[in-house]
Amino acid sequence: MTKDSNPGIKRSVSLLESHVGFKLDTILKHALRARDSYTLDHSERVVSLAEQIGRHLGLDEHEMDILSLAAGFHDIGKIGIPDQILLKPGKLSGEEYKDIKQHPIIGANMLRSLGNPILDEVALCVLHHHEQWDGKGYPNGLQGEEIPTISRIIAVVDAYDAMTTTRSYRSEIEIQQALEVIKQESGKQFCPKAVQALLELCSKQPLNSKACS
Numbered sequence: 001m002t003k004d005s006n007p008g009i010k011r012s013v014s015l016l017e018s019h020v021g022f023k024l025d026t027i028l029k030h031a032l033r034a035r036d037s038y039t040l041d042h043s044e045r046v047v048s049l050a051e052q053i054g055r056h057l058g059l060d061e062h063e064m065d066i067l068s069l070a071a072g073f074h075d076i077g078k079i080g081i082p083d084q085i086l087l088k089p090g091k092l093s094g095e096e097y098k099d100i101k102q103h104p105i106i107g108a109n110m111l112r113s114l115g116n117p118i119l120d121e122v123a124l125c126v127l128h129h130h131e132q133w134d135g136k137g138y139p140n141g142l143q144g145e146e147i148p149t150i151s152r153i154i155a156v157v158d159a160y161d162a163m164t165t166t167r168s169y170r171s172e173i174e175i176q177q178a179l180e181v182i183k184q185e186s187g188k189q190f191c192p193k194a195v196q197a198l199l200e201l202c203s204k205q206p207l208n209s210k211a212c213s
């Protein structure tokens with residue numbers, strides 16, 4: 001999928017161009033897609049889903065920009081994970097899972113290395129996108145409002161997208177089942193406000209990244 005075929009990723013790229021002054025197409029296209037096309041497609045869907053949640057929660061323009069960029073790059077650190085782990089079709093071993101848990105740190109370091117204040121903000125949100133509301137996430141075990149709002153939004157849409165699309169090792173489950181799982185994790189894995197926003201948006205119609213923004 002090219003950036004032109006997805007409004008979400010196109011917005012991320014153009015935002016970056018206006019804030020940073022250079023094109024990030026190269027990183028997106030040649031790094032992430034070359035390693036794992038699922039991760040790139042997933043990131044594109046997460047951008048448009050996160051933008052809908054962000055708008056629903058009333059984020060301001062700057063926050064929306066950071067949200068779009070962080071959603072697009074949340075898994076960019078996976079390019080630093082070995083193929084045999086990243087592309088493994090079966091369940092990961094304990095050691096392998098430990099390795100894959102490094103991806104938020106790798107991604108945040110990559111973004112910080114560009115030395116741009118906007119990307120520093122994006123990096124912080126990327127770093128914490130696997131934190132959990134109850135403090136059981138990684139890499140820092142932050143809890144509740146210690147976790148950046150944007151990271152909390154990405155965590156919810158990341159899970160929603162993973163549960164409603166098919167990977168080689170997991171069959172698709174119904175949207176309602178996915179919403180039920182996420183609802184049960186409100187206040188545990190996920191931020192209650194972000195879950196509420198997802199449920200409210202889905203009560204109108206199921207969120208579909210291809211049909212929005």
Ligand SMILES: [Fe+2]
Binds near residue numbers: 130
């Ligand atoms: Fe991730």
